[in-house]
Amino acid sequence: MITNKEPLRGRPIVKAFFEKRTFSVQYVVADPETKRCAIIDPVLDFDPKSGATATHSADELLAHIDQEGYSLEWILDTHPHADHFSAAGYLKDKTGVPTAIGEKVTEVQKLWKGLYNLPDSFPTDGSQWDRIFADGERFTIGKMDVEVMFTPGHTLASVAYIVGDAAFIHDTIFMPDGGTARADFPGGSAKALWNSIQRIMALPDNTRLFTGHDYMPGGREPRWESTVAQQRAENTHLTKAKTEGEFVALREKRDRELPMPKLILHSLQVNIRGGRLPEPENNSKRYLKIPLDALDAPWDE
Template identity: 80%
Template sequence: MTDKIAASLRGHPIVTGFHDEPTGSIQYVVADPLTKRCAIIDPVLDFDPNSGATATRSADALLTHIKREGYELEWILDTHPHADHFSAAGYLRDRTRVPTAIGEKVVEVQRLWKGLYNLPETYRTDGSQWDRLFADGERFSIGDLEVEVMLTPGHTLASIAYRVGDTAFIHDTLFMPDSGSARADFPGGNAHALWASIQRIMALPDGTRLFTGHDYGPDGREPAWESTVARQRAENRHLTEFGTKEAFVRMREARDRELPMPKLILHSLQVNIRGGRLPEPETDGKRYLKIPLNALEGAAWGE
């Protein structure tokens, strides 16, 4: 490889998205083209709420892709504790022995949901379920690619984005331009904070490739998950129509009041605050999920 070609690849990661149709989630493998080292971002553990069955098909597809491409896995990353799917971080950690990581404010989410689930005192709210907790502005590497952690709360209080070379993985802060922005009414969510996080992302260079966490194919279009800062600024329906903080917050809060809670929020959070691990087996050897009744209806979510 010539120096010129190497220079053109440096800072330009290879990104492969895997769309999970049941949840609309996007899982990512991001790789350094020079060293072939990679990370997984927001992996999904399959779950059927009707039968209670779990499976690892989605996560295994990521490992198959990594093996096929000749990559070496260095990190298993989550952007936040998800409300619509189970994280497969714990499963992948067990399979690969590769470290897991999330933002350091996950401990605040753990404390909040520990109360909502009435979890025992033995449940740890120190983030020790992950190998690494990232602070805002912290940097690490994937191969020779430098990664910057950006705290982007609003959708949840613990949400972070990963800026990798000329890309940023922005989870549920912004969707594709025709879908607008993420809701901010989950426990710990905040529309004012969401606006500030969006502005932080919009301050990145125009050509920055943005990879979102979900896509539901509005109006029947094919799922999509890549845009740019310039495109979002010009076309995002919530930014172009509600271009001030005041207008955006009014829109977001009014819209969120009309949205039903995600079907899996009460199922998934008790897994995801454990680092993507199912509850421990009980005396009969089976694992059980707790569903707190009336826990979200009319609750005060906090700031």
């Protein structure tokens, strides 16, 4: 773990790209010395009303990389997203750069393979990515060290990427006024989320924390960066719920009231394929499959 090993070298330049349809934050994380960079959590645009997909968001990341003279070394996802398609597959095809995610993605693949009744031939070994990371594994972006921290709860495969003094903590905690992520998707767990949040809060106080979404509470402008110290002092859920029991109660109560993300059933079948759309049928068109009555709805909303 972080504390037992050599300190992580590097102070990345972080550029965030806010995707306003799904309130997602995508990142380009660059080593100022070598100009090598990684993309974290890229979005493939999807309009559910028309069924149209597009690569505007992903292309914007590539344009930034080009403009800054960076060279792309990794395409990373923190978790199989339940509210948007990952652009990892598109970016891999376009650049040839390796993709990666946490190793427990194989469990998510197994779970959703069942829910979608995918054919036996659908691989659930993570082979859709070039690399799947275990807890505590390290790699580099240029000369910066990255440590993978397993942070389940929101999904059972979620990981955070600690890059030098910055941590990409996806859907664990949001900005202090946004609280914490939900933990009620299949494979989610409020108790696991609490433990993951404790691991993040044990990072050095001045660690720069970059979140995966910002839902702009109260209609304020989108924001994505905080610190451990700031979260400890201000996070609206963590200042209310001081123990695991209190947190689990708060989280589960709120989750019972939240409708499922609009795109959960659309997204998972793409994201368990490494951000690739389903194979075309014999008319060369691609189709999504929507399982009925697989998830619960809060009808009394």
